Amino acid sequence: MDSMNDSLSASSDPKTAIIRQIQQEAAINNARQLIDKMNNHCFQKCVPTPGSSLSKKEETCFKLCMEKYMSAWNTVSRQYISRIQRSSAGGNGGFGL
Amino acid sequence: MDLSSASASQLDFSKLSDYEKRELQQNLQNEMQKAKIQESVHNLTDICWTKCVTKGISSGTLDRTEESCTQNCVERFLDANEAVLKHLEEMRGQGGV
Numbered sequence: 001m002d003s004m005n006d007s008l009s010a011s012s013d014p015k016t017a018i019i020r021q022i023q024q025e026a027a028i029n030n031a032r033q034l035i036d037k038m039n040n041h042c043f044q045k046c047v048p049t050p051g052s053s054l055s056k057k058e059e060t061c062f063k064l065c066m067e068k069y070m071s072a073w074n075t076v077s078r079q080y081i082s083r084i085q086r087s088s089a090g091g092n093g094g095f096g097l
Numbered sequence: 098m099d100l101s102s103a104s105a106s107q108l109d110f111s112k113l114s115d116y117e118k119r120e121l122q123q124n125l126q127n128e129m130q131k132a133k134i135q136e137s138v139h140n141l142t143d144i145c146w147t148k149c150v151t152k153g154i155s156s157g158t159l160d161r162t163e164e165s166c167t168q169n170c171v172e173r174f175l176d177a178n179e180a181v182l183k184h185l186e187e188m189r190g191q192g193g194v
Contacts, residue, residue, distance in 0.1 A: 015121050026132050033139050041146055045154050067157030072167055075159060076142045079171040
């Protein structure tokens with residue numbers, strides 16, 4: 001990841017640079033994680049018996065499945081964050097995963 | 098995040114004032130918390146997708162049943178998590194563990 005090291009040394013403020021790098025890394029990590037899980041789940045759903053190539057039907061299924069997985073991700077995210085907010089508002093800080 | 102510690106060695110933190118150091122630490126903590134929440138969302142989406150999206154993929158969005166199943170799934174999983182912790186606590190109190 002040379003581009004990151006470049007952006008690090010280019011910035012004169014080490015504080016901003018390190019935060020920016022960590023944010024970038026977290027974003028990459030997040031995307032990778034999503035792609036990984038999406039691929040696993042959608043493969044399971046859309047390719048029950050693998051043929052010699054991906055069929056048109058399987059490809060279409062993948063597209064829909066990806067959109068569906070992302071909307072599931074968003075639903076979970078909304079619900080989880082509202083739960084955290086509720087439990088911290090109620091003085092019950094005992095959530096944890 | 099081992100990459101951040103690797104790049105940290107390239108940065109000169111001795112120039113930072115105590116205030117800046119505290120600010121940086123706060124920023125880092127925020128980023129870590131964000132990453133932790135995202136990690137949990139990935140994990141929950143994984144679990145709740147398996148539980149709630151049981152039919153074939155016919156659209157790119159969650160239908161109403163899947164949506165409410167997913168919301169319940171998040172809430173109940175976290176309830177279960179709390180119940181486990183609570184019971185462990187009780188067992189410890191009884192000298193069971």
